Amino acid sequence: MTGYIVGALVPIVFTLLLRSSKKLKKRGVPVDVGGEPGYTIRNSRFPSPVETSWEGISTLAELFEQACKQHADKPLLGTRKLILRDVEVTEDGRSFEKLHLGDYEWLTYGKTFETVCHFASGLVQLGHKREERVAIFADTREEWFIALQACFRLNVTVVTIYASLGEEALCHSLNETEVTTVICGNKELKKLVNISGQLDTVTRVICMDDEFPSSANGRWTISSFADVKSVGRASPVDADLPLSADVAVIMYTSGSTGLPKGVMMTHGNVLATVSAVMTIVPGLGSKDVYLAYLPLAHILELAAENLIPAVGGIIGYGTPLTLTDTSNKIKRGTKGDATVLSPTVMAAVPAILDRVRDGVRKKVDAKGGLAKKLFDLAYSRRLSAIDGSWFGAWGLEKFLWDFLVFKKVRAVLGGRIRFLLSGGAPLSADTQRFINICLGAPIGQGYGLTETCAGATFSEVDDTSVGRVGSPLPCSFVKLVDWPEGGYLISDSPMPRGEIVVGGPSVTLGYFKNEEKTKEVYKVDERGMRWFYTGDVGQFHADGCLEIIDRKKDIVKLQHGEYVSLGKVEAALSISPYVDNIMLHADPFHSYCVALVVASQHAVEDWASKQGVAFTDFAELCEKEDTIKEVLSSLIQIGKKARLEKFEIPAKIKLLSTPWTPESGLVTAALKIKREAIRKAFSEDLAKLYT
Numbered sequence: 001m002t003g004y005i006v007g008a009l010v011p012i013v014f015t016l017l018l019r020s021s022k023k024l025k026k027r028g029v030p031v032d033v034g035g036e037p038g039y040t041i042r043n044s045r046f047p048s049p050v051e052t053s054w055e056g057i058s059t060l061a062e063l064f065e066q067a068c069k070q071h072a073d074k075p076l077l078g079t080r081k082l083i084l085r086d087v088e089v090t091e092d093g094r095s096f097e098k099l100h101l102g103d104y105e106w107l108t109y110g111k112t113f114e115t116v117c118h119f120a121s122g123l124v125q126l127g128h129k130r131e132e133r134v135a136i137f138a139d140t141r142e143e144w145f146i147a148l149q150a151c152f153r154l155n156v157t158v159v160t161i162y163a164s165l166g167e168e169a170l171c172h173s174l175n176e177t178e179v180t181t182v183i184c185g186n187k188e189l190k191k192l193v194n195i196s197g198q199l200d201t202v203t204r205v206i207c208m209d210d211e212f213p214s215s216a217n218g219r220w221t222i223s224s225f226a227d228v229k230s231v232g233r234a235s236p237v238d239a240d241l242p243l244s245a246d247v248a249v250i251m252y253t254s255g256s257t258g259l260p261k262g263v264m265m266t267h268g269n270v271l272a273t274v275s276a277v278m279t280i281v282p283g284l285g286s287k288d289v290y291l292a293y294l295p296l297a298h299i300l301e302l303a304a305e306n307l308i309p310a311v312g313g314i315i316g317y318g319t320p321l322t323l324t325d326t327s328n329k330i331k332r333g334t335k336g337d338a339t340v341l342s343p344t345v346m347a348a349v350p351a352i353l354d355r356v357r358d359g360v361r362k363k364v365d366a367k368g369g370l371a372k373k374l375f376d377l378a379y380s381r382r383l384s385a386i387d388g389s390w391f392g393a394w395g396l397e398k399f400l401w402d403f404l405v406f407k408k409v410r411a412v413l414g415g416r417i418r419f420l421l422s423g424g425a426p427l428s429a430d431t432q433r434f435i436n437i438c439l440g441a442p443i444g445q446g447y448g449l450t451e452t453c454a455g456a457t458f459s460e461v462d463d464t465s466v467g468r469v470g471s472p473l474p475c476s477f478v479k480l481v482d483w484p485e486g487g488y489l490i491s492d493s494p495m496p497r498g499e500i501v502v503g504g505p506s507v508t509l510g511y512f513k514n515e516e517k518t519k520e521v522y523k524v525d526e527r528g529m530r531w532f533y534t535g536d537v538g539q540f541h542a543d544g545c546l547e548i549i550d551r552k553k554d555i556v557k558l559q560h561g562e563y564v565s566l567g568k569v570e571a572a573l574s575i576s577p578y579v580d581n582i583m584l585h586a587d588p589f590h591s592y593c594v595a596l597v598v599a600s601q602h603a604v605e606d607w608a609s610k611q612g613v614a615f616t617d618f619a620e621l622c623e624k625e626d627t628i629k630e631v632l633s634s635l636i637q638i639g640k641k642a643r644l645e646k647f648e649i650p651a652k653i654k655l656l657s658t659p660w661t662p663e664s665g666l667v668t669a670a671l672k673i674k675r676e677a678i679r680k681a682f683s684e685d686l687a688k689l690y691t
């Protein structure tokens with residue numbers, strides 16, 4: 001019992017002591033800039049945008065070489081040994097691949113550098129010319145990193161493509177950039193072979209896996225990664241180092257509409273982001289272990305994997321499907337990546353953190369009884385402590401709850417996580433709190449776009465407010481400009497509001513071979529600073545922190561003239577336990593909204609069994625009127641609580657039983673919904689909802 005009493009006192013005392021000092025912290029301050037008039041904020045610690053955190057270093061190639069010299073004998077890259085590949089067949093006949101993976105096998109910095117040099121030499125010996133482009137098309141893995149650094153040393157531009165990209169987009173990206181060499185895995189090679197007829201410029205393929213079809217078609221030479229290395233070892237070639245302004249990467253983003261666009265990033269652009277992130281992760285250094293599993297074709301992961309070597313840290317590779325002991329592809333009874341690696345730092349996209357949260361909740365609910373009561377109590381105690389003041393978090397009570405309850409949760413990710421980086425999409429307040437509390441680690445939430453090389457804003461560790469994306473990164477200025485049509489002005493009170501425009505050295509060169517679109521959204525001001533118009537709408541709080549409140553193209557005007565912000569409403573409603581995913585649909589010819597809701601199987605079946613609703617399968621359950629009524633009433637309740645207007649809350653919904661996945665093309669690889677694709681796929685259902 002003493003624990004509870006002490007626990008009750010500690011946070012109160014801390015709260016009283018520290019509440020007053022907390023309000024004073026200005027994280028961003030106004031700054032005078034050129035270009036279109038607006039309201040501009042910079043990071044309060046950095047008067048001018050940071051270009052590099054390392055003296056004399058102006059490219060990623062230099063940064064990597066310096067790191068390898070400084071830490072030659074330390075481990076850098078680790079990959080788990082495959083012990084067994086198994087196929088399990090479920091009762092209904094579906095088969096799943098299950099892996100038994102062993103320990104990490106490490107490459108030192110020195111060895112990695114040597115391998116990079118060999119691979120670079122091999123690439124040249126194979127006939128790749130330096131002005132030609134290489135595409136890397138694979139899941140995140142050690143070879144990806146090595147190939148990337150090898151290209152950097154040759155001043156060869158790398159085209160990155162999401163491994164989950166569809167055929168048409170893949171073809172378009174390779175065609176547009178006239179790629180001659182594709183470096184890929186076995187799985188991706190099969191995709192390539194399928195479209196080889198449409199790829200005129202590709203002449204060689206380097207496969208990262210040992211087994212691959214050696215004669216895919218008559219036109220390509222296919223080599224193994226190992227062969228390229230040994231060719232290079234036998235006949236070394238000098239490096240041809242790039243300059244800061246040379247294009248390092250052309251990154252194809254899976255846009256939510258149309259064909260993907262290639263964003264041209266210079267070494268200087270990425271280095272600015274890497275330098276900025278370096279200053280905001282507290283105490284980042286050679287003791288840190290980073291679990292790399294997000295797509296390297298995403299700028300967040302690419303920046304992180306360039307940063308870790310620069311601080312002497314360790315990178316261990318994993319995959320989203322083998323992350324934890326209970327992940328889909330992990331053979332039962334064997335260990336997930338996080339358990340084996342015990343990382344200290346991880347990057348994540350919100351969808352993955354949502355899954356961690358749901359997984360923990362499910363486990364706790366399943367246990368029930370005392371365990372659940374204890375968890376709920378601990379959670380609510382921690383929640384009120386954090387809401388009072390972050391510093392209450394260091395109290396004795398925290399220690400007790402950590403020991404009694406959260407230690408087990410932490411073990412899911414290896415037990416040593418001290419910092420989480422989240423980006424790609426806004427994190428729900430609920431998940432942010434949940435992860436803060438259960439993992440005991442702060443989440444640095446970033447806001448940025450591929451076009452700004454992930455640069456824009458970042459929430460600082462001691463900022464426990466939720467729903468905001470923080471103050472400008474040290475490499476960025478963030479400006480709001482009026483958007484009168486949407487009703488957002490910088491003169492708005494209580495806060496200036498407007499379209500978010502990002503300026504600074506991380507703002508990329510523009511879209512490859514698409515000058516028109518580049519001119520539309522990139523501007524260079526009279527002082528020479530580059531600005532990118534994001535299309536997002538935000539407001540600045542008094543402490544210089546940004547909050548995203550809308551997206552220009554996601555606002556729809558209803559029949560009677562009310563504006564509905566689709567993203568805002570979806571974010572609010574998605575906290576319903578019944579919702580796995582949701583797309584709100586508004587139509588200018590109607591006065592109300594409707595929604596497509598992907599039902600959370602666990603929650604809906606739970607409800608059904610409690611209500612005694614009989615069903616044979618989940619799809620049938622989702623069709624039932626009672627189920628739809630229950631989910632809709634949950635949405636209405638949540639909508640009211642979130643103070644949504646009546647016209648914003650969907651009047652009718654369609655309940656779907658199949659999740660939206662990147663493979664189905666309904667969400668992006670970063671798991672953002674693709675409105676156009678979903679509207680098309682469910683056009684009949686949407687039409688029915690309006691009858």
Ligand SMILES: *[C@@H]1O[C@H](CO)[C@@H](O)[C@H](O)[C@H]1NC(C)=O
Binds near residue numbers: 130131155241243246
């Ligand atoms: C790097 O390559 C680009 C494109 O081929 C070229 O324009 C640039 O001059 C090269 N940089 C150096 C330092 O040679």
Ligand SMILES: *[C@@H]1O[C@H](CO)[C@@H](O)[C@H](O)[C@H]1NC(C)=O
Binds near residue numbers: 168171172198199
């Ligand atoms: C790529 O280029 C080839 C030849 O120029 C053409 O036949 C093909 O349709 C193009 N594919 C795409 C997706 O642009």
Ligand SMILES: *[C@@H]1O[C@H](CO)[C@@H](O)[C@H](O)[C@H]1NC(C)=O
Binds near residue numbers: 194
């Ligand atoms: C190859 O193309 C066929 C037909 O278009 C398709 O069914 C198949 O899934 C494709 N294979 C791969 C590996 O993408």
